[in-house]
Amino acid sequence: MAEKGIIPVKLSLTEGDFYTLWAPLWREGGNEWQAFLGAGDDLYVFNSPEELLVYIESEEKHDLSSHPEWQKFNSGDAARVVPSTNGELDIVGAPALLADRPSYANVKTISRVFAVMRSLGNVTASSPVMVFFSSHSVLGNVDRGPDHYAGPNGLSEWTAIGRAVVPNWNGVVDALDEAITIKEVSSLFVEDAATRIAEAQAATEAAREAEEQVAKEEAEKIDPYDNSPWAVAGIDPVKISIDGRTVYTLRTYLNGQPVFLGKFGEIYTFNSQKSLLRWLVEHDDHDLARASTWSDLMLGINAGETQVQVHEDNVYSFNGLVKDINTSVDAVDTKQMARAYELMADTADWADDDSMNSYFLANPRMQDYISYMLGGSDTSGYVPHAPFNDHSEGWRELEEMLIKRFSKF
Known part of the structure; x- marks a missing residue:
């Protein structure tokens, strides 16, 4: 994944869908770091974006507050906690994609799932997850993109990934289930958070539509004849x-x-x-x-x-x-x-x-x-x-x- 800074993610695990914040690999002080929202050995996940927003707006301390991009992230509107489509990661359902052909969408999705899984394993020091990825080097090839699987050996290599995943995936997912901490927040503030998120999303959509309208109007001003x-x-x-x-x-x-x-x-x-x-x-x-x-x-x-x-x-x-x-x-x-x-x-x-x-x-x-x-x-x-x-x-x-x-x- 090419994401930088701090991004919201949705993790589909055994017990359901959970929301948290992920800081992909960054370099600071000559060292490389990666992190998820949490404190100490606990990795926090939430049942909804609203609960996630309530938590980060509280005064409770967490590890991401020391991230160099935290102030920038936390100054955004309420919708900053809502994952984009690329941030929605169906970890439990990943093997089903490997049973399908290596299409552009499937390869990109598996690449994102693997990237977050590796990071989760490293941050939580989960041996089953780290051992799984270190023992199957073929998994890293998904980062080369869909074209890697377009050659004569592409389909067989895609199948090899499936053979590595299918018998081990349940164990990897179980390890992640044990590594996360479902954080609870006060229900008194959740409804207000939901309202503010909806308003922020509506404002963003309105701004996007306005930009598209301006772009459309500008495009209409361009005479096609000028390029003839x-x-x-x-x-x-x-x-x-x-x-x-x-x-x-x-x-x-x-x-x-x-x-x-x-x-x-x-x-x-x-x-x-x-x-x-x-x-x-x-x-x-x-x-x-x-x-x-x-x-x-x-x-x-x-x-x-x-x-x-x-x-x-x-x-x-x-x-x-x-x-x-x-x-x-x-x-x-x-x-x-x-x-x-x-x-x-x-x-x-x-x-x-x-x-x-x-x-x-x-x-x-x-x-x-x-x-x-x-x-x-x-x-x-x-x-x-x-x-x-x-x-x-x-x-x-x-x-x-x-x-x-x-x-x-």
């Missing part, structure tokens, strides 16, 4: 829904400027994610190829390990905007319009043409309308009013400029 090959490369798949169709392409930013999958102002677009990946495997003559991370991204694509992932920030929908613009100012989803306009501006910047600028010079009211809708300050006091058909037609012209840049549509 696309995010690592800084090159994003883009999904565009416009004029009743949907196309896919790629985009990155180099030195703050947008760069699309394409060449000479033409954006290479695809009607499915699979067709986009197939094209990338067979072609490398495009502007994105000059990105320093492109070759790394292509390693995964060529190996068939990288699939298209479109982050919600890279989804652009133009659907319904022309109709909404023609209806009223309030009918327009300005967030949708802003993102659509962002995409159109990016494509124009990448293509290095002034078609959008020329359009707005020729149609200043359309520029005022977009500035007003997107919260711009330079609208020269302009406020849109019905009819809005000029604005809807103007927006449609901007969409057509974008579509003309697509290789396939």
